[in-house]
Amino acid sequence: MTTPSVHRPASRLGAEAVTIGYGSDPVVRDLTLDVPDGMITTIIGPNGCGKSTLLRTMARMLKPTTGRVRLDGESVHATATREVSRHLCLLPQHPVAPEGLVVRDLVTRGRHPHQRWFRQWSPQDEEAVDRALELTHIADLRDRRLDQLSGGQRQRAWIAMTLAQDTEIMLLDEPTTYLDLAHQVEVLDLVLHLNRERGRTVAMVLHDLNLAARYSDLVVVMKDGAVLARGKPHEVFTPGTLAEVFGLHADVLTDPRTGLPIVVPVNSSSAPTGSRPGAAAGALRAP
Numbered sequence: 001m002t003t004p005s006v007h008r009p010a011s012r013l014g015a016e017a018v019t020i021g022y023g024s025d026p027v028v029r030d031l032t033l034d035v036p037d038g039m040i041t042t043i044i045g046p047n048g049c050g051k052s053t054l055l056r057t058m059a060r061m062l063k064p065t066t067g068r069v070r071l072d073g074e075s076v077h078a079t080a081t082r083e084v085s086r087h088l089c090l091l092p093q094h095p096v097a098p099e100g101l102v103v104r105d106l107v108t109r110g111r112h113p114h115q116r117w118f119r120q121w122s123p124q125d126e127e128a129v130d131r132a133l134e135l136t137h138i139a140d141l142r143d144r145r146l147d148q149l150s151g152g153q154r155q156r157a158w159i160a161m162t163l164a165q166d167t168e169i170m171l172l173d174e175p176t177t178y179l180d181l182a183h184q185v186e187v188l189d190l191v192l193h194l195n196r197e198r199g200r201t202v203a204m205v206l207h208d209l210n211l212a213a214r215y216s217d218l219v220v221v222m223k224d225g226a227v228l229a230r231g232k233p234h235e236v237f238t239p240g241t242l243a244e245v246f247g248l249h250a251d252v253l254t255d256p257r258t259g260l261p262i263v264v265p266v267n268s269s270s271a272p273t274g275s276r277p278g279a280a281a282g283a284l285r286a287p
Helices: 051-058 081-085 103-114 123-135 151-165 181-198 209-215 239-246
Strands: 013-020 028-035 040-044 066-071 088-091 169-173 201-205 218-223 226-231 248-254 261-268
Touching (some): 013 051, 028 051, 028 066, 028 226, 040 051, 040 181, 040 209, 051 088, 051 201, 081 088, 081 103, 088 151, 103 123, 103 151, 123 151, 151 181, 169 181, 181 201, 181 209, 209 261, 218 239, 226 239, 239 248
Parallel strands (some): 040 201, 040 218, 088 169
Antiparallel strands (some): 013 028, 013 066
């Protein structure tokens, strides 16, 4: 498959020939990827291809065995955690909070990288927390315990904590997890707003291919720990790419309103010859 050519602007964050994992079968192999400044980059690929591992390594949570992750020209692993956290935040796939924690206390943790012994809690911190609660529509839940919330409400609380951190670069690992379709669109509309109106650089992992097509400036396709393709949504979402990466036979249509691709599944490559579901509609989630 030919990788579409794209313009690669100067990038503050990037992985340079990183290999992640030990032994003869690493999770990510010799991967180089720039995260373009001021754009939304979405990483897609089948389960186990290394998407989340790459994002966690970029966020300094994992260390590559070879290569490096660069932030403003320096290795993130040679930079103090607090310093990295003032410029870059990560929403992990399965975050865990202490038992009994209430929503507001969780969101205030996003301000920790900005604290110093000579600068404690400030009106600016309070404003950032209140703004994050309002943007995620959970201000009325600020005094509720996390373990009393629905899965979708908890996810929005974690997103609020990430927003409160107020970094220029946001790494989001499946930010729509546990959310119904309406709330998925709401969250991604918020991500789009933060990018377009506030200049945030975003790199995220999504499983829903149609949402990835709708909300991405750049789509990166991974398989078996490597980048197989990258480009604009209409360059990447092709029947050939979907068959090669996901083992999926699909039609790719054009949305008449946006001009963006819409993926309509036909069947998987493992389905018996001639089998075809009678109704293939709705959002498609990658295997």
